[in-house]
Amino acid sequence: MTALLQVENLSKRFRGLKAVSNVSFTVPEGRILALIGPNGAGKTTTFNLIAGVFAPDQGTVALKGRSLTGLKPNQVCAAGIGRTFQIVKPFGHLTVEENVLVGALAREASVETARREARAVLKRLELDDQAGRPARSLTLPDRKRLEVARALATRPTLLLLDEVLAGLRPTEVDRMVDVLRDLNRREGLTILMIEHVMRAVMALSDRVVVLDHGEKIADGAPAEVVADPRVIESYLGAEALG
């Protein structure tokens, strides 16, 4: 089992505030890894460091052994990492199909071919019946799915999902979990997800990394991690014991 993504000693400060401090973990190829932790733990900052939004103060990020450190977001995308945004960022005035088309154009120069790919991805995420609607008119659950669709259309080897289940109703969570599991099992897509919905984390992930105050406090199988007293104290709370 080789490591697809390797994050080593990653650190980032914002005006003296340690957002991420010396964080290391690996995502093995073909697996789903969940990044959990309380608000402000540095999860999204870690994502942004991987995706090239910020350059780390220290540490390295490598995909398949190739260093991504210091690359810009579009270069990280070209290297094979697709991402979603926690606060969804649809191209509001474009149609749903055009949103995904932009993603597909990352790898495909022909608009016609890219459009066909976009339609296939939309079908996959059950958004095909909304293809012609402006993205801004979608409901929140559909916008979340659109984020995933657009990222998928860039044909990533690693998908970064930033709270794509937050704000969804339980039935919608189940639908999305099914889609993600399917992508992982059938197409071998590796996924790194930030998630608060523990039910989904337990159902999907092979491994869980816990951050708190910018530091990694746990890293292991889901069952082990949720039993870890430090994790319970900092994040899950006493009720999780029940």
Place this chain on the structure above:
Amino acid sequence: MGTLGVTGRGLVLMVLAALLLAVAPFVADRYLLSVLTTVLWFAYVGQAWNVMMGFSGLLSLGHALYVGLGAYVSAALFVHFGIGPWAGLVPAVLAAVLAGCIIGFLGFRFGVKGVHFALLTIAFAEVARIGFDHITWVGGSAGFFLPVGAGENDLLNLRGSPTLFYYVVLGLVLGALALSRLLLHSRLGYQWLAVREEPDAAEASGVDLFRARMTAVAVSSALTALGGVFQAFYFNNLFPEQVFSMGRSIEIILPAIVGGIGTLVGPILGAFILTPLGEVLTFVIEAGGLDLPGLKQLFYGAALVVIVVFRPEGVWPWLARRLRLVRQPGEES
């Protein structure tokens, strides 16, 4: 928005409008033809500006710079070296693109965004206005004049009758419309729209923001410079105070704002609303004997306010919906 298909009805109307414009010189008198030429000129530069603001979300308030550079470079080559406008437009366009790329480089490399980017574009236009006042080689503040021909039509040197100029500018408008449509449905066009809507998400989807924005500036400044070449040979006189003025930059952007920013037809429709509005106001004010200074501007401004308040997304999107000229999202083609 702007990328939707045209309905059969819309197509018929557009073909009709094109036909009407094609035969206009045979039915219109000299005055009407000059008004139409002005309308088409603003429609053209409005489309050029739309590539930056409408397609890519880059607010330029200094497009007079590109008009002026195109005008002065082509005029200087003609007057001093006898180089005709068709050859002269190449260096004229290159000069404008170079200026645009310098502004773009400064803006995009150093993260100058939104209104601050707009200020940068104004600053460059103002520097050009003051600078050209002192370049005596092209007349300085006293103006630069092109020799007026004998009146015979000479397309090669762009000398001749108002009808000749009318058809040239009509060609520019139709050419810009075709180019805009082509670009908007290309890979680059979709990337521009993505950058306009959500730069961060566009970048995460593999779009090189710097390159996308620079190409938008290059295309827009190149097109605008052609408008400048036309202007120089049509009016035969250039004054820095007019050509590079802030007021001219504003006039360039009004058609697109009124007609619909980011749409293909918006700038053209906007020009057909604004220029005639100005002419009608002049006529009404003169006929009414109310020749007070600034009165026309007052009415013009009030009309603008009304349009912008009631149709903030522009007249074209509303009109196209009402008259069913374009397919609405979700309608099958």
